[in-house]
Amino acid sequence: xxxxxxxxxxxxxxxxxxxxxxxxxxxxxxxxxxxxxxxxxxxxxxxxxxxxxxxxxxxxxxxxxxxxxxxxxxxxxxxxxxxxxxxxxxxxxxxxxxxxxxxxxxxxxxxxxxxxxxxxxxxxxxxxxxxxxxxxxxxxxxxxxxxxxxxxxxxxxxxxxxxxxxxxxxxxxxxxxxxxxxxxxxxxxxxxxxxxxxxxxxxxxxxxxxxx
Amino acid sequence: xxxxxxxxxxxxxxxxxxxxxxxxxxxxxxxxxxxxxxxxxxxxxxxxxxxxxxxxxxxxxxxxxxxxxxxxxxxxxxxxxxxxxxxxxxxxxxxxxxxxxxxxxxxxxxxxxxxxxxxxxxxxxxxxxxxxxxxxxxxxxxxxxxxxxxxxxxxxxxxxxxxxxxxxxxxxxxxxxxxxxxxxxxxxxxxxxxxxxxxxxxxxxxxxxxxx
DNA sequence: TACTTATGTAAGAGCAGTCTTACATCGATG
DNA sequence: CATCGATGTAAGACTGCTCTTACATAAGTA
Numbered sequence: 001x002x003x004x005x006x007x008x009x010x011x012x013x014x015x016x017x018x019x020x021x022x023x024x025x026x027x028x029x030x031x032x033x034x035x036x037x038x039x040x041x042x043x044x045x046x047x048x049x050x051x052x053x054x055x056x057x058x059x060x061x062x063x064x065x066x067x068x069x070x071x072x073x074x075x076x077x078x079x080x081x082x083x084x085x086x087x088x089x090x091x092x093x094x095x096x097x098x099x100x101x102x103x104x105x106x107x108x109x110x111x112x113x114x115x116x117x118x119x120x121x122x123x124x125x126x127x128x129x130x131x132x133x134x135x136x137x138x139x140x141x142x143x144x145x146x147x148x149x150x151x152x153x154x155x156x157x158x159x160x161x162x163x164x165x166x167x168x169x170x171x172x173x174x175x176x177x178x179x180x181x182x183x184x185x186x187x188x189x190x191x192x193x194x195x196x197x198x199x200x201x202x203x204x205x206x207x208x209x210x211x212x
Numbered sequence: 213x214x215x216x217x218x219x220x221x222x223x224x225x226x227x228x229x230x231x232x233x234x235x236x237x238x239x240x241x242x243x244x245x246x247x248x249x250x251x252x253x254x255x256x257x258x259x260x261x262x263x264x265x266x267x268x269x270x271x272x273x274x275x276x277x278x279x280x281x282x283x284x285x286x287x288x289x290x291x292x293x294x295x296x297x298x299x300x301x302x303x304x305x306x307x308x309x310x311x312x313x314x315x316x317x318x319x320x321x322x323x324x325x326x327x328x329x330x331x332x333x334x335x336x337x338x339x340x341x342x343x344x345x346x347x348x349x350x351x352x353x354x355x356x357x358x359x360x361x362x363x364x365x366x367x368x369x370x371x372x373x374x375x376x377x378x379x380x381x382x383x384x385x386x387x388x389x390x391x392x393x394x395x396x397x398x399x400x401x402x403x404x405x406x407x408x409x410x411x412x413x414x415x416x417x418x419x420x421x422x423x424x
Numbered sequence: 425t426a427c428t429t430a431t432g433t434a435a436g437a438g439c440a441g442t443c444t445t446a447c448a449t450c451g452a453t454g
Numbered sequence: 455c456a457t458c459g460a461t462g463t464a465a466g467a468c469t470g471c472t473c474t475t476a477c478a479t480a481a482g483t484a
Contacts, residue, residue: 012431012480032330034245037471048433053473055431112328115383118244135389160384168380171327172372177347193409197401224450224461249441260463265443267461 017055019045024066028109033117038062063113064123070110071130075137077103082141089144090191096141097166097187104170105180138163145195154202161194229267231257236278240321245329250274275325276335282322283342287349289315294353301356302403308353309378309399316382317392350375357407366414373406 013019023044028036038059039049056062081099085092104111119127142159143150150158166187173180225231235256240248250271251261268274293311297304316323331339354371355362362370378399385392 016431034329038473039471049471050434050473050475051432059472108330115387116324116328117246131387131389160390164380164384165377166380167383168376168378169372171379171383172376175327175343177343178368178372189409189413193405197405201401228461250443251441261441262443262445262464263462271442 020052021065021069032109033113060123064119064126067114067127068130070114071134074103075134079137093141093145094188094191097191098184100166101170101183108174158198162191165190232264233277233281244321245325272335276331276338279326279339280342282326283346286315287346291349305353305357306400306403309403310396312378313382313395320386370410374403377402
């Protein structure tokens with residue numbers, strides 16, 4: 001037996017692929033993207049440095065798998081936060097925004113990887129698939145906040161404003177120019193402001209259509 | 213003679229320190245932080261790979277100097293955008309926000325370095341000094357937009373909202389989920405929304421103070 | 425049991441990069 | 455002009471990493 005989370009029985013690992021991704025994310029959290037290496041991940045997982053190449057063709061593929069897993073974890077965290085919030089759509093979306101901010105603060109290096117690393121070719125696709133799941137989750141939460149007749153494109157705009165505001169806020173908190181206080185308060189204000197922003201914009205568009 | 217920008221006269225370079233920072237930034241733009249190396253920067257500057265160590269104690273110091281130079285360049289770009297905008301304070305701040313977004317789009321890798329890399333010890337301080345200059349510039353532009361009796365702390369809040377919104381927007385544009393269109397329009401709306409957000413917030417605070 | 429496939433190891437080739445050491449050259453100054 | 459401090463070079467020690475090759479072991483299947 002080895003660690004409780006990796007029940008290695010004898011020669012084989014059990015589920016090395018998943019173990020490598022898990023340890024890769026842990027390594028990222030400790031050393032940042034700069035300190036990431038296949039050899040270190042293998043050592044953390046308790047296998048030889050050649051073992052990862054049975055599961056990932058090269059370093060970049062492992063990195064992309066970690067990035068995809070991180071996005072999936074974000075998606076899960078947000079979905080759970082929405083679930084735990086009450087039935088009010090605005091409250092649910094605000095809780096989601098707060099959870100996003102907290103996730104960024106607690107998993108800085110992983111988020112850096114997702115946003116800053118430029119994946120190429122097939123690896124980019126791997127990452128984008130998970131991004132789509134995240135977007136879908138946010139779209140569902142957002143459409144509940146807006147009137148029923150709002151188009152999908154306008155809902156996407158709304159998601160965009162909420163996400164960019166929240167992400168920018170979290171990024172600045174990381175820079176450390178001020179302490180992270182009242183995260184949920186900011187999240188709530190951001191959602192309401194974005195909704196007003198979008199609905200006001202739509203109203204103006206509507207006015208232009210009917211009375212030019 | 214060597215390149216026009218580096219008039220190397222004979223054995224000595226002229227101003228290698230500045231040349232290394234310039235080539236370092238150029239290398240970052242081409243390869244990202246992952247591809248950055250002292251040896252490559254030296255080669256680009258046309259000197260041996262040991263030469264940089266006369267000016268920077270180690271790789272991290274050169275990287276920090278590049279980051280500081282990038283922040284200084286951002287500050288200059290924003291100040292110039294404000295200068296070229298008209299006298300209207302809101303228009304000036306909106307032009308600044310638009311310039312910020314464009315800078316991020318055109319200098320992705322440099323911005324990634326500034327935001328994602330975690331500088332330690334003295335290098336962090338080097339970077340933060342330039343950050344302060346940027347903050348000061350934004351504070352001056354922002355205070356012209358708000359009423360005269362707004363405190364410095366509230367002005368800082370306003371800057372914070374503007375910057376986080378703009379930065380988040382630029383970051384999402386980099387992710388490429390949508391094409392960058394109407395950057396200045398978004399910048400203008402973001403500034404106005406942030407001002408309304410802050411002034412409304414201040415009004416509410418004022419109401420609470422006078423009529424509890 | 426005998427065979428096959430999946431998964432791991434040992435060993436190392438090969439390379440890129442950081443940083444050091446000893447030496448060469450330049451510009452300035454008395 | 456002689457000297458000196460600053461700046462650059464040449465050469466390489468040393469490290470750590472990626473990825474390959476040949477082999478070992480396990481697990482599933484006929």
